[in-house]
Amino acid sequence: MVFLTSLLYTSHMLKANRSILPRVSPIKRHQRKVILGIALLWTTIDFIFFLWQKFIGVLPDKYYKPDINFTKEVLVREVSVFIISLFIGYFLVYVLRNYLRKSSLWVNLLVKTLLLVLVAFIMTFFVYMTYEWLIAGRTIEAALEKFQYNLLHKRLFVQKMPEWVILFFFTLLAIEVNEKYSRGVFLNIMLGRYLQPREERRIILFLDLKDSTPIAEKLGHKEYFKFIRDFIFCISSGFMENDGRIYQYVGDEIVVWWPESKANAQKAVAALLTARKELHKQFNRFKRKYDTLPEYKAGIHTGTVTVGQVGIEKKDLVMSGDAINTAARIRSACTELNQKYIASKDVVDLLDLKEWQTESLGLIDLKGKNQGMELFVLKI
16 A cells, blocks of 8 residues: 555656656657667567477577476576667667768678677677576686687587577668668568558648748758758657658658558647647757758648559659648648648548637649648647
8 A cells, every 4th residue: 555655656746747857859769669679579589489499409408407497597588688689779779870870881781790790699698698697506707618618619609690690680671671661661561561552541741841942042052951951850750759650851841641540640730749849949959050940831631542662773662642642732732821730621520629729721722633622720
């Protein structure tokens, strides 16, 4: 009872003091999720692989001794794998990506190849030492001597290396593919889901910079590019926090999508609010660095799109259809109608907004559409 009361009080105090606690940015929260996902995935795969090896009887004899506690053996092993996976995940997501961001391709390949070998060695060493020390009961010195002997005379590293190399390789591949096509796409590509065109219902959001031409003329090409890069980095966090999948960047324009649902329609609107909040936090920085404050406009629509892989020399994952064209026209209508956020009636029907949060603009003729379309201003 005392514990429960203390827990409730602590929870209440955390909520009450949330405003004074340091806030983690959406990008860092996403990176932490990726690190945790890597650790959980590696631990799960190692656990399954270990059980399979024990079942078919290919593990060393020490794992079959009757005096060994199997539950303790597995627990120590997987806790060890999980801890070291967290460190490796941190290195991959934070350190390596930042370090190699401005490096040439050959440097990237060289570093990652050496890292493959290093990770395999670290995993083999860490798992071996925890077993010898915590399960077999040897001293650290004795465990190190035995590890050195097995490494030099029994090819321990060569035997254990393939498992960790394969895991590390596919983890790097998944990170690279998800960076190229957005989160969650790696598995679909691996399974060949988009080799043939597929129809899907998606919520599509087009967002671009307001008054981009005057800003470009003011800053010049090079500074304008830096301005756009900072602008996109800043507002992308809003979409990441609300599960938006970034489809593409075109100049100062961002295209984001969500699978169609009421919950995701709410997330699309929440993403605009979060992006605006993140942008406001950086206003002083933009003012100091560029003497310009960025603003944006956005159009949202939902409908059926066709998704599939195209290209021969350069392959890409392409989304096409009337829905994406209409979303682009709605974003253009923001400029013509002098509005910041406009959504189609199909999107508004998915949203659970108050009557005062939307305002009908009536039937609007959009370029390329044969009939007028009812559009709504989002007062958010």
